[in-house]
Amino acid sequence: MTERIPLRSPDKVMKLARMGSFHQSRLSFMRQLLRRLARENWRFETTVFDIDAHGVGHAVYTAHGPERSYSLIAFAHDLPPEARSDRVIATAWDATFALYDGMPEAADIERLRANVPLQEEGRVSGSELTLSRANRSVRLWHHVVERLAAGQQPDAALVDEVGYLMRTTAVYGSGKFGAADREVISDRPECHAPFQVEMLTVYLIRTFVMDLVEHMARARAPDTAIALDPQMRRRFGIGNSTGLGMAPFLVTHPTLLHAWIAAREDALSRVRSLPHAALSEAETFRAACARARLHAHSWHSAHPLQIAKLDALRADMDRLCAKLETTDLTGNQPWNTLYLWGEEALSLEGQEMLVSLLLEPHAPLVDALCTEMSADETATWRIDGTMGTGVLRCVLEDVYDWALKIDWEAQAPQARVWYVSENKLEPRMGERFEEPLEPFEQPLCPGRDAARLHADLTTDEPLAAFLLRHPEHRHMARRAQIAARLPYSEIRDNTIDAAMLPIDMLRMKLSFFGASEFDPRSDRWVRITMFQHAPFPDELARDTDDWALPPLPEAAE
Amino acid sequence: MTYSLGEVEALCRKAARGAGFSWGMADEAGKTARWLCKHDLPGAAALAGYLDTRQDACGPDDPALPDWAANGPLCPLVCGTLLSDMGARSMERRLHNLAWPVLLLPHVGGDMELRIGPDKRSQDDPMIPLAPLATVQSKQDSTGSNRPPTTRATIATDDLEILTRFAARTYAPETDASKLSGAGAGLKDED
Numbered sequence: 001m002t003e004r005i006p007l008r009s010p011d012k013v014m015k016l017a018r019m020g021s022f023h024q025s026r027l028s029f030m031r032q033l034l035r036r037l038a039r040e041n042w043r044f045e046t047t048v049f050d051i052d053a054h055g056v057g058h059a060v061y062t063a064h065g066p067e068r069s070y071s072l073i074a075f076a077h078d079l080p081p082e083a084r085s086d087r088v089i090a091t092a093w094d095a096t097f098a099l100y101d102g103m104p105e106a107a108d109i110e111r112l113r114a115n116v117p118l119q120e121e122g123r124v125s126g127s128e129l130t131l132s133r134a135n136r137s138v139r140l141w142h143h144v145v146e147r148l149a150a151g152q153q154p155d156a157a158l159v160d161e162v163g164y165l166m167r168t169t170a171v172y173g174s175g176k177f178g179a180a181d182r183e184v185i186s187d188r189p190e191c192h193a194p195f196q197v198e199m200l201t202v203y204l205i206r207t208f209v210m211d212l213v214e215h216m217a218r219a220r221a222p223d224t225a226i227a228l229d230p231q232m233r234r235r236f237g238i239g240n241s242t243g244l245g246m247a248p249f250l251v252t253h254p255t256l257l258h259a260w261i262a263a264r265e266d267a268l269s270r271v272r273s274l275p276h277a278a279l280s281e282a283e284t285f286r287a288a289c290a291r292a293r294l295h296a297h298s299w300h301s302a303h304p305l306q307i308a309k310l311d312a313l314r315a316d317m318d319r320l321c322a323k324l325e326t327t328d329l330t331g332n333q334p335w336n337t338l339y340l341w342g343e344e345a346l347s348l349e350g351q352e353m354l355v356s357l358l359l360e361p362h363a364p365l366v367d368a369l370c371t372e373m374s375a376d377e378t379a380t381w382r383i384d385g386t387m388g389t390g391v392l393r394c395v396l397e398d399v400y401d402w403a404l405k406i407d408w409e410a411q412a413p414q415a416r417v418w419y420v421s422e423n424k425l426e427p428r429m430g431e432r433f434e435e436p437l438e439p440f441e442q443p444l445c446p447g448r449d450a451a452r453l454h455a456d457l458t459t460d461e462p463l464a465a466f467l468l469r470h471p472e473h474r475h476m477a478r479r480a481q482i483a484a485r486l487p488y489s490e491i492r493d494n495t496i497d498a499a500m501l502p503i504d505m506l507r508m509k510l511s512f513f514g515a516s517e518f519d520p521r522s523d524r525w526v527r528i529t530m531f532q533h534a535p536f537p538d539e540l541a542r543d544t545d546d547w548a549l550p551p552l553p554e555a556a557e
Numbered sequence: 558m559t560y561s562l563g564e565v566e567a568l569c570r571k572a573a574r575g576a577g578f579s580w581g582m583a584d585e586a587g588k589t590a591r592w593l594c595k596h597d598l599p600g601a602a603a604l605a606g607y608l609d610t611r612q613d614a615c616g617p618d619d620p621a622l623p624d625w626a627a628n629g630p631l632c633p634l635v636c637g638t639l640l641s642d643m644g645a646r647s648m649e650r651r652l653h654n655l656a657w658p659v660l661l662l663p664h665v666g667g668d669m670e671l672r673i674g675p676d677k678r679s680q681d682d683p684m685i686p687l688a689p690l691a692t693v694q695s696k697q698d699s700t701g702s703n704r705p706p707t708t709r710a711t712i713a714t715d716d717l718e719i720l721t722r723f724a725a726r727t728y729a730p731e732t733d734a735s736k737l738s739g740a741g742a743g744l745k746d747e748d
Contacts, residue, residue: 123558126709175563183562184708381588385642422728430729440729443580464642467581468616468635474581 005272005336007265011402014261014492020504021309021348024548025356026366027263027373028514030531031545033199035367036190037537038544040066044207044537047071047103051212053219054078058113059211061204062103063537065190070129070197071100072204073109075117076212084135087169087243093119093133095166095209099201101129101180119170120424123178129185129197130173134166134205137239141165141213144228148217151224159235160298163517163529166209167239173198186374194256194374195513206238206531230539234547237532240515243525247505248418248427251444254482254489255375260512261488263369264355270365271358272336277329284361286324291549292357293317295516298550303520305501309349316350363545380482383474385464389457392477395484396454402492403447404454415498418444429502429524445496449476514548559709566591568712568720569604575726576608578634585638592663594710598683599659605716606686607633607657608723614656626653630687633657637664640693648693655691659683670696 012018024031036042043064051057056078062071075096083092096117100108108127115122116131124131140154140162147154173195175181185191210233217225250257277285296317301307323341331337335358342354359366397404406413417432419440427444430437443449453473457466467474483490494500502524510518515528533547570587574580586604593600607614616635617625620643625631631652640650641664655661658671658679665671671679673688712720 126559126561175561178559178561178564181561181563181708383638383642384644385639386644419729420727421731422725423731425728428729435732437729440727462643464639465620467642468620468639471579471582471635474579474638475584476581478581478584 002273002275002333005269005333007262007269010261010487010490011492013265014488014490016491016493016495016500016504018348018352019491019508020501021352022508022511023353023356024511024514024516025264025267026359026363026545027260027267027370028512028548029193029195030199030203030514030534031548032193032370033196033203034534034540034547035545036196037063037065038540040190041541042537046211048109049211049215051076051215055212055216055219058109059208060104060109061208063200063204068101068188068190069103070200071103072201072208073098073100073104073112073116074205074208075113077117079135081138084138090169091121093117093169094136095134095205095212097130097132097134097201097205098124098128099130099132099197099204101127101185120177125178126180126184128179130171130201131177131179132168132171132201132205134168134209134238136166137162137164144213145216145220148214148228149221149225151221151226153226153229153232156232156235159232161300162239163235163532164237164239165213166205167241167527168202168205169241170245171198171201171240173201192374193370194260199513202238202240202530203534206236206534207536209238210236210536233536234533237516237529237534240510240528240530241521241525242506242510242528243426244428244502244506245426246509247502247524248442248444250491250505250509251446251495253375253377254479255377255380255486257491258482258486258489259373259375262486263373264359265488266372267359267362267366267369268339268355271362272333272339274335274362274365275333277334281361282329285329285357287552288357288360288549289317289320289324291552292353293321294552295549296353299517301519303522305503305523306518306520309347312347313349313353316346316353319345320350320354380485381478383463383467383478384481385462385467387463387481388460389463389466390460392463392480393454393457395480396450396457399480399483399487399490399492400447400450400454403450403494406447406451406494408448408451412498413494414445414448414496416496416500418442418496432496443475445494446476446479446490447494448496449473450480453477453480516548559711562591562595562708562710565594565601565710565712568724569601571724571727572604572608572720573634573723575723576611582634582638586634589634589637589660589663593659593683595706595708596680597705597707598662598680601710601712601720602716603657603659603683605719606684607660609719610686611656617652623649624651624653630654630656633660637661640664649695650693652691652693653689655688657686658688658691659685661691661693665693668696669693 045062047062048060055076057076059074060071062069077094079092079094098112098116119133143158144154214227296313299310342351411433415432417430417437419428419437419442421428432438453476456470503520503526506526507518510528515530517529519527533550566587569590570583573586574583590600590604614630614632615627618627620639631654633656658673662671662679672692673679
């Protein structure tokens with residue numbers, strides 16, 4: 001009998017430094033989406049492309065699934081350079097989008113034309129599933145248009161350096177600004193996994209953007225313009241610029257967070273528990289490692305924190321590839337042996353990359369876990385008020401022991417305040433002891449709140465009676481009860497510490513989306529690339545799920 | 558114009574917080590309004606009405622008693638969450654001077670019902686601001702006309718104004734410093 005390797009402990013996994021080192025994997029939502037589109041033979045068509053020589057107009061891209069169709073409605077604008085901003089306070093964009101649930105009529109297009117370009121200032125309806133916008137990478141856009149117009153392919157080095165022609169600055173779903181709630185679509189098979197309509201939106205945006213850039217080149221020089229070479233085309237992803245707005249999600253959706261992390265940890269445990277490595281799996285793994293090494297060396301960032309992490313990751317990947325030269329993966333539980341080696345030999349970036357790589361050759365074992373990555377949050381919502389306060393105290397001492405050790409009287413552990421600003425109503429983070437923000441604090445600091453609750457649990461009584469007197473602890477009591485059942489539901493780190501890096505929270509969530517090329521622009525704002533190297537709709541059938549790492553030079557021939 | 562249920566929940570949660578409820582209770586208020594709207598009942602209107610007039614409504618003096626009462630009206634959100642916390646769905650309760658009884662309804666289990674008079678259920682007259690006596694009791698008639706769930710909500714202008722006004726109290730005023738540092742930007746956006 002081979003031993004089943006247990007799942008990694010939440011005390012190890014749920015630390016911000018480690019979560020901020022996660023990478024995309026087989027379980028990522030983008031990869032789940034493309035596997036489904038290919039498996040179910042989804043059909044794609046561009047039903048409208050009505051865009052003038054200045055790049056102004058609209059287009060409709062429809063994806064037809066086995067039961068339903070979804071349409072990206074894209075509005076292209078001629079944006080003056082001074083209006084181009086990734087900030088959430090921006091009011092104009094190069095392109096704006098909505099994903100329509102079905103195939104739109106002319107009246108829908110007109111309704112959306114009056115609203116979608118306004119983004120947060122407009123309204124969409126229950127017929128729309130997402131609302132999004134994107135800005136050009138001006139430098140690369142001009143380069144590609146000029147080259148194609150002149151009959152030449154763009155410079156591959158420049159394409160790789162930027163990675164995208166447009167970057168989205170928000171993809172709103174789930175009931176935002178009037179769109180349909182998630183519960184309207186959650187029982188559809190294609191929407192069961194998290195964020196599938198958001199990922200489909202971005203995937204269709206990518207196709208639209210490539211069509212648009214070729215259209216602009218043709219408009220400029222109809223006689224000489226050429227299309228992008230298919231292999232060159234694949235090098236373009238869609239960028240995304242993400243700020244703090246995404247970070248609170250991980251704290252406000254503990255049940256879902258657990259589902260994501262538990263699936264990934266279960267997958268790792270399954271692979272580590274395998275008694276032997278099949279020859280083909282070992283080969284797939286070695287190839288993936290070589291590609292991950294290439295990826296680490298081509299990943300750019302200008303941020304000092306990420307530069308240091310990338311230096312470590314490159315050394316890690318060199319070390320891993322060297323290790324594989326001398327490792328035959330034939331011993332007992334060879335994947336576990338390799339994982340344990342990684343824990344000793346690699347940085348957190350490298351360790352978590354190794355986790356993703358270990359999942360790569362094991363589709364049957366891993367992909368089945370995709371169905372467990374959504375969560376019925378209503379099922380864990382109710383507080384069990386019959387629980388004794390003594391039991392709750394034990395839960396807190398178990399799950400939040402790290403928080404109970406913190407001196408919450410000191411300034412540094414509570415230096416930050418999460419709040420929502422009057423302008424744009426977006427989550428932000430400020431300095432508690434420098435700005436008058438405390439009255440507006442959002443409940444996004446479970447560590448401190450657990451310590452406060454623990455301190456007030458001085459009598460033995462049913463929790464319901466305690467909460468009747470102490471409603472200020474209600475949100476924390478609920479979290480603790482959820483965490484007692486779902487160990488990966490809580491970030492086990494201080495989310496208001498002076499040294500906390502919000503980009504770690506963003507990175508964790510974006511890695512589950514399937515993003516790559518994390519490039520922090522500050523401690524609270526990150527650029528990423530989505531769907532880079534992914535097959536386009538007409539390429540889906542022949543190249544389904546082998547795109548998330550860049551191809552090796554010889555494989556690209 | 559209609560609203561998504563997510564919008565109703567988010568607005569009502571913020572409004573309850575702005576009106577002075579704890580965050581945990583504000584979560585309950587948001588869920589309460591959403592549940593009512595989903596069942597085609599005026600959840601946002603009832604919460605707006607309650608927040609605008611509630612003053613000193615509170616929980617029962619002694620929740621162990623079958624009769625719940627306080628020195629003033631009973632808060633439907635506090636009483637509703639208390640019923641839910643206690644798992645009291647199989648227990649009957651008489652609530653004296655219950656404000657906006659319809660807001661208690663989402664917390665009453667499927668085998669129970671909330672009556673605000675001998676012949677009247679709370680959902681029959683959802684805009685009653687105060688019931689002298691409301692009873693949580695076993696369902697008398699399982700063929701009740703439960704309305705089918707809906708996915709959209711409407712909010713009247715007056716109610717929207719009230720909820721938005723309370724919700725605004727949760728937003729920090731913008732300062733020049735926070736504008737630049739809070740969202741973490743300030744760098745040039747071009748690449």
